[in-house]
Amino acid sequence: MRTIVITCVAAAFCIALMGCNSGNNTTEPNEDTTNTSQTQQQTPANDTPSQAQSSRDALVKFVDESQSAVESMRESFGSIYSDFGIKAEGDSTLVYYYVFKDPMDIEASAQILAASSDTLESAKETVFAGLRAAGVKDPVIKYQYFDSDGTTLIWEYVIES
Numbered sequence: 529m530r531t532i533v534i535t536c537v538a539a540a541f542c543i544a545l546m547g548c549n550s551g552n553n554t555t556e557p558n559e560d561t562t563n564t565s566q567t568q569q570q571t572p573a574n575d576t577p578s579q580a581q582s583s584r585d586a587l588v589k590f591v592d593e594s595q596s597a598v599e600s601m602r603e604s605f606g607s608i609y610s611d612f613g614i615k616a617e618g619d620s621t622l623v624y625y626y627v628f629k630d631p632m633d634i635e636a637s638a639q640i641l642a643a644s645s646d647t648l649e650s651a652k653e654t655v656f657a658g659l660r661a662a663g664v665k666d667p668v669i670k671y672q673y674f675d676s677d678g679t680t681l682i683w684e685y686v687i688e689s
Contacts, residue, residue, distance in 0.1 A: 584619045586663030591616045610676060621668040622659060631676045641673060641683040652687045660689075 591614055598613050605612065611627040628637075648671055659667035671685045 581619075582663060583665040584616070587616045587620060587622065587659070587667075590659060590662040590664065591622070611678065617670065620659075620664050620666050621670055622655070622664075623670045623672060625672045625674065627674045627678045628676050628682075632682060634675060634680065634682050637673070638683040641685075645685055648685055649687065652689075656689050 594614055601612075606629070608629060609626050610629045611625075613625060615623045615625065617623045648669075652669060655669055656667050667689050669687045671683075673682045673684075674680060675682055
């Protein structure tokens with residue numbers, strides 16, 4: 529089990545690094561993007577969006593541009609996760625979420641993940657730089673690992689800039 533969980537942390541690291549190299553990929557807008565776009569269209573041209581809204585827009589765009597890279601990793605990590613990905617939360621939080629494919633010993637997994645947090649910390653400046661370059665103000669990175677039921681949170685780790 530330790531190997532599986534450490535592999536999961538390594539996968540988190542790979543996805544973290546991929547996120548800041550998202551480039552100019554275009555994907556179908558997700559629900560958050562659609563709502564944001566509608567809000568932008570309803571705002572008169574002479575109004576300036578708030579800093580929070582522009583940060584939210586930048587975060588949503590960052591997530592959207594990273595989706596194709598996440599999808600390309602599904603086959604590689606399908607034996608470990610039933611689902612994983614990234615999503616925008618609030619104005620500045622990038623969430624990496626992972627749902628284990630098989631039931632895990634929650635306490636043991638949480639301890640192993642916590643002991644491996646240095647791996648996630650080592651990626652933070654790279655991810656923060658990518659988020660800031662995209663226009664996200666005061667970015668936050670959140671990692672969430674869920675048991676196979678998809679609702680039981682095993683471990684969460686938040687890194688603030």
